[in-house]
Amino acid sequence: MIRALGLILIWELSHLLSRIEVWLPLLFSASLALFSLGGGYRTFGGDEAKWFVTLGFVTFATVSGTLLHVFQVIVFTRTQSLLYWASLPYPLEITLGAKLTAGAILGTLIASLAYGLFLGRAPKLQDLAVLFLVALGTVGIVALFSAFLPRLDRLAGLSVVLGVFFQYLSTVYLPLEAFPTWARPFVLLNPVSQGANALRGGEASGLLLIAPLSFLLGIRVLAQKARKQVR
Amino acid sequence: MPAPLLEVLNLSLTGTKVQDVSFALSRGEGLVLWGPNGSGKSTLLKTILGLLPPSSGRVMVWGQDPYRNPWVRHKISMAFQERILDPNLRVETALLRHARLIGAPKERFQAILVRLKLPLGKRLFELSGGEHRKTEVAKAFLHEAALYLLDEPTAELDEEGRSQVKELLGEALAAGSSLIVATHDPDIAALLSKRVDLGMAAPKFYRGRVWVEKWPHGLLGELAQLPIRFTPHPSPETLSRLGLPALPVKQMIFYQGSLSEQPGLPNATLPEEAFMENGLLEVEGPSEEHLLEAVRLLLQKGGRIRRLELEGGKS
Numbered sequence: 116m117i118r119a120l121g122l123i124l125i126w127e128l129s130h131l132l133s134r135i136e137v138w139l140p141l142l143f144s145a146s147l148a149l150f151s152l153g154g155g156y157r158t159f160g161g162d163e164a165k166w167f168v169t170l171g172f173v174t175f176a177t178v179s180g181t182l183l184h185v186f187q188v189i190v191f192t193r194t195q196s197l198l199y200w201a202s203l204p205y206p207l208e209i210t211l212g213a214k215l216t217a218g219a220i221l222g223t224l225i226a227s228l229a230y231g232l233f234l235g236r237a238p239k240l241q242d243l244a245v246l247f248l249v250a251l252g253t254v255g256i257v258a259l260f261s262a263f264l265p266r267l268d269r270l271a272g273l274s275v276v277l278g279v280f281f282q283y284l285s286t287v288y289l290p291l292e293a294f295p296t297w298a299r300p301f302v303l304l305n306p307v308s309q310g311a312n313a314l315r316g317g318e319a320s321g322l323l324l325i326a327p328l329s330f331l332l333g334i335r336v337l338a339q340k341a342r343k344q345v346r
Numbered sequence: 347m348p349a350p351l352l353e354v355l356n357l358s359l360t361g362t363k364v365q366d367v368s369f370a371l372s373r374g375e376g377l378v379l380w381g382p383n384g385s386g387k388s389t390l391l392k393t394i395l396g397l398l399p400p401s402s403g404r405v406m407v408w409g410q411d412p413y414r415n416p417w418v419r420h421k422i423s424m425a426f427q428e429r430i431l432d433p434n435l436r437v438e439t440a441l442l443r444h445a446r447l448i449g450a451p452k453e454r455f456q457a458i459l460v461r462l463k464l465p466l467g468k469r470l471f472e473l474s475g476g477e478h479r480k481t482e483v484a485k486a487f488l489h490e491a492a493l494y495l496l497d498e499p500t501a502e503l504d505e506e507g508r509s510q511v512k513e514l515l516g517e518a519l520a521a522g523s524s525l526i527v528a529t530h531d532p533d534i535a536a537l538l539s540k541r542v543d544l545g546m547a548a549p550k551f552y553r554g555r556v557w558v559e560k561w562p563h564g565l566l567g568e569l570a571q572l573p574i575r576f577t578p579h580p581s582p583e584t585l586s587r588l589g590l591p592a593l594p595v596k597q598m599i600f601y602q603g604s605l606s607e608q609p610g611l612p613n614a615t616l617p618e619e620a621f622m623e624n625g626l627l628e629v630e631g632p633s634e635e636h637l638l639e640a641v642r643l644l645l646q647k648g649g650r651i652r653r654l655e656l657e658g659g660k661s
Contacts, residue, residue: 204448207416
């Protein structure tokens with residue numbers, strides 16, 4: 116099983132890395148956003164505000180890169196068909212899990228590269244681990260929503276819509292207290308908020324629970340949906 | 347008795363003509379799925395691969411349900427009708443990536459590329475229908491499987507392509523693999539000893555009986571090139587002289603240069619001389635002309651026959 120996971124992961128990563136036209140603009144956009152947001156927040160709120168938005172935005176950049184790769188590139192667009200992956204001698208959960216993990220790795224790499232450019236040094240390993248967990252958690256949540264879709268290819272559009280919620284219903288730009296009371300539970304449960312809080316020196320225990328759980332559940336739901344679609 | 351490689355029991359698939367279908371397949375056996383478009387041949391193949399659950403009945407591969415246990419697919423390989431590989435990849439890259447994923451040895455990958463004369467350097471979206479078909483067949487045969495499921499493997503192929511694919515199928519059978527082929531090609535159907543008819547009359551197979559007096563040495567290889575199947579009936583004296591077991595004759599089918607046995611019999615090899623001296627040969631082929639061609643070859647090579655009977659009483 117581990118060999119199968121590794122083979123598909125490597126296959127997918129090499130495929131993704133060859134798609135420079137996808138990840139290079141993402142890297143450029145994430146870097147530019149970090150520099151402009153960091154500079155802007157510092158102007159209005161000093162260094163504390165600068166680091167608040169920087170650590171929040173790098174978390175979202177990870178999610179944005181991951182979702183774009185996972186649902187628009189890995190799963191559906193211009194690559195082997197779902198039938199191909201389903202026909203491999205591995206459970207579909209493993210195949211899809213490996214493919215989605217590849218997207219999460221790439222999303223983490225893009226965001227941490229942009230973050231490294233902003234910092235002028237390599238990010239800490241524990242920060243990378245947090246970003247990776249956020250990527251897994253959000254990808255799992257989007258996969259869970261596949262249960263409500265008539266066809267899996269609609270996930271590409273859904274991931275864009277959910278990406279907006281991940282970004283704005285989170286503590287990327289604003290602290291929790293700035294949100295109306297009704298929105299706070301969503302903000303708190305959002306893996307992006309949890310990742311941003313962990314990077315800002317807060318607790319990571321919620322993320323450690325939510326990310327693997329939503330990833331595993333999401334894979335299960337996605338695989339069931341994929342099986343139906345193959346029929 | 348060893349368990350059959352594949353057992354399909356009272357299988358029904360909703361929306362198809364696959365209704366209460368049962369068959370079993372042992373190692374080295376071939377089966378053709380025969381039926382009109384839309385009868386459910388592809389759906390049946392996908393069900394055997396474990397991609398779809400049966401509506402009723404069951405499919406067991408080595409005693410396991412492939413839908414519930416996808417790991418059993420390690421021994422199965424399928425050529426789909428659909429274009430399922432990344433269309434932007436070159437043929438060799440797409441196949442190499444697949445070979446790596448399934449752990450196929452590089453030698454097998456290189457051999458397949460040469461055998462099927464694939465259009466190397468072309469991207470998959472540039473391929474013609476026939477080239478794509480050959481690529482899909484190549485993908486299936488990268489895997490050294492015990493059971494191959496082939497969906498219309500010769501559709502859109504030219505004569506050369508069809509004969510390359512036929513050769514591959516014959517070799518797979520000779521190597522002890524089993525085949526299930528959905529096809530409308532009578533030549534391919536003639537290679538396979540079993541048939542499942544899904545709502546269309548099975549192709550007409552002509553039968554003949556040849557009483558051989560003298561068999562010319564080396565004829566076997568040439569007969570293997572013809573789309574015919576023959577069942578030898580060696581004389582008991584010959585079998586005893588060669589020290590071979592007297593297998594029930596109906597259970598030995600010889601085609602494409604290999605002996606295929608029915609389930610439950612011990613492995614045995616039958617040398618050419620065993621059935622070629624005062625033996626009887628039952629021949630089947632897609633046309634009368636194919637049977638006569640086999641007899642002509644025998645006579646041209648210096649063989650002698652006592653009697654020839656064709657279906658319908660001609661002799």
